[in-house]
Amino acid sequence: MSKTAYVRTKPHLNIGTMGHVDHGKTTLTAAITKVLAERGSGTFVPFDRIDRAPEEAARGITINIAHVEYETDTRHYAHVDMPGHADYVKNMVTGAAQLDGAILVVSALDGIMPQTAEHVLLARQVGVDHIVVALNKADGTDDEELIDLVELEVRDLLTAQGYPGDSVPVVRVSGLRALEGDPRWTAAVEALLDAVDTYVPMPERYLDAPFLLPVENVLTITGRGTVVTGAVERGTLRLGDRVSVLGAGVDSVVTGLETFGKPMEEAEAGDNVAVLLRGVPRDAVRRGHVVAAPGSVVPARRFSARVYLLAGREGGRTTPVATGYRPQFYIRTADVVGDVDLGAVGMARPGETVEMTVELGREMPLEPGLGFAIREGGRTVGAGTVTTVG
Ligand SMILES: Nc1nc2c(ncn2[C@@H]2O[C@H](COP(=O)(O)OP(=O)(O)OP(=O)(O)O)[C@@H](O)[C@H]2O)c(=O)[nH]1
Numbered sequence: 001m002s003k004t005a006y007v008r009t010k011p012h013l014n015i016g017t018m019g020h021v022d023h024g025k026t027t028l029t030a031a032i033t034k035v036l037a038e039r040g041s042g043t044f045v046p047f048d049r050i051d052r053a054p055e056e057a058a059r060g061i062t063i064n065i066a067h068v069e070y071e072t073d074t075r076h077y078a079h080v081d082m083p084g085h086a087d088y089v090k091n092m093v094t095g096a097a098q099l100d101g102a103i104l105v106v107s108a109l110d111g112i113m114p115q116t117a118e119h120v121l122l123a124r125q126v127g128v129d130h131i132v133v134a135l136n137k138a139d140g141t142d143d144e145e146l147i148d149l150v151e152l153e154v155r156d157l158l159t160a161q162g163y164p165g166d167s168v169p170v171v172r173v174s175g176l177r178a179l180e181g182d183p184r185w186t187a188a189v190e191a192l193l194d195a196v197d198t199y200v201p202m203p204e205r206y207l208d209a210p211f212l213l214p215v216e217n218v219l220t221i222t223g224r225g226t227v228v229t230g231a232v233e234r235g236t237l238r239l240g241d242r243v244s245v246l247g248a249g250v251d252s253v254v255t256g257l258e259t260f261g262k263p264m265e266e267a268e269a270g271d272n273v274a275v276l277l278r279g280v281p282r283d284a285v286r287r288g289h290v291v292a293a294p295g296s297v298v299p300a301r302r303f304s305a306r307v308y309l310l311a312g313r314e315g316g317r318t319t320p321v322a323t324g325y326r327p328q329f330y331i332r333t334a335d336v337v338g339d340v341d342l343g344a345v346g347m348a349r350p351g352e353t354v355e356m357t358v359e360l361g362r363e364m365p366l367e368p369g370l371g372f373a374i375r376e377g378g379r380t381v382g383a384g385t386v387t388t389v390g
C-alpha cells in the first residue's frame with residue numbers, strides 16, 4: 001500500500017500536556033482528539049492508544065512519551081502527552097525540550113501538587129515560553145469558589161516561575177466528560193484549543209540555519225536500516241542529504257523521511273520526523289546523539305554556565321555543592337555526567353544562582369543560550385543556561 005504524502009497546509013507547532021500524576025493529561029489528550037475528530041479535522045485517539053506501551057498498561061501511568069497529531073482551523077499540532085510520575089521526569093525533559101507551548105493540566109479538585117510545580121520549573125528551564133492552564137476535573141465539584149482558589153494558586157505558581165501568571169489563559173475543563181460527549185464539556189475543550197491557538201505564538205523557525213536534530217528514539221526497520229526520530233531543532237532536511245551523527249561518530253545519507261507515518265520531501269525546523277539513515281548500525285546511535293549537517297557544529301566537553309540551584313522547598317538539595325560535584329546534565333535529549341568547578345567561590349547553596357564551569361563526560365554540540373537541567377538521585381536540583389563554550 002502506498003502511503004499518502006504529508007501535505008503542509010498549516011503552520012506546524014509542537015505542544016504537550018504536562019502536570020501532576022493522575023490529574024488527567026492522557027484523558028484530556030484523548031478528549032482533544034475526539035472533539036477535533038468530530039469537527040472533521042483529525043483522528044480520534046482513544047485513551048488506551050495514547051497510554052500504550054505494555055509497561056504503561058501494567059502500571060497505569062504514562063511512562064514513555066506519546067505523540068499524537070491533530071489540526072485546528074488554523075494550525076497543525078504534534079502533541080506529546082507527558083508522564084506525571086516523578087520517576088519519569090527524565091522523559092518529560094526529553095519531550096519538553098522541543099515544545100512551542102504547553103498545556104499545564106491541574107486537577108481542580110486537588111490543586112497544585114509536587115509535579116505541577118516541578119513541570120512548570122522544567123518548562124521554564126527548557127525554554128517553553130507559553131503555558132495555557134487546563135483546570136481539569138471541573139465536573140467533580142459545584143463549588144466554583146474552590147476552583148477559583150485553585151486558579152489563584154496556579155497563577156501565583158506561574159508568576160513565581162517567571163510566567164505572566166495574571167494573563168495566562170486558564171480554562172475549566174473535564175477531559176472525562178468531554179470524552180463522553182457531554183456538550184458543556186466538549187465546548188470547554190474547544191475553548192481550551194482556541195486559547196492554545198491564540199495564546200501560543202508561532203515560534204521563529206531557524207530554517208536557514210544548518211540542519212540539527214536531537215535524537216529522541218532509535219528504531220530498526222528490518223531490511224531497510226536504522227531510523228532516528230525527534231523534532232528538528234533548526235534547518236531543513238531532504239532525501240539524499242548527507243548528515244553526521246554526533247555521538248556515534250558516523251556520517252550517513254538520508255534515505256527516508258516521514259512525519260506521523262507520511263512520507264515527506266523536506267522536513268523543516270519544528271517538524272516531528274523519522275529519518276532513515278543509510279549504513280548506520282542500530283547500536284551505534286542512541287537517544288542523546290545529534291544528527292547535524294556535516295561540519296556545522298563542533299562538539300565540546302567544556303562550557304561555562306549560569307545555574308540556578310533549586311531550594312530545598314522546591315525539591316532541590318538541602319546541602320551546598322562544592323567544586324568536584326558530579327551530577328547528571330540533561331542537555332537536549334542527552335543525559336551525561338559532568339564535573340562542576342565553582343571557581344574562586346568554591347561552594348554554592350540551594351536557592352542561589354551561580355556561575356560554573358562544567359567538564360562533561362563526553363563531547364556534544366554546545367552553544368551559548370542552550371538550556372539544561374541538572375539532576376541527581378532522580379530529582380532536579382538545578383537548571384541553567386550555557387554562557388560560553390570551550
Ligand atoms: N471526574 C473526572 N475524572 C477524570 C477527568 N480526567 C481524568 N479523570 C480520571 O483521573 C484518572 C487519571 O487520569 P489520566 O488521564 O490517566 O491522568 P494522567 O495525568 O494522564 O496520569 P499520568 O500519565 O499517570 O501522570 C483516571 O481515573 C481518569 O478517569 C475529569 O475531567 N473528571
Ligand SMILES: [Mg+2]
Nearest residue numbers: 025026061062
Ligand atoms: Mg497519562
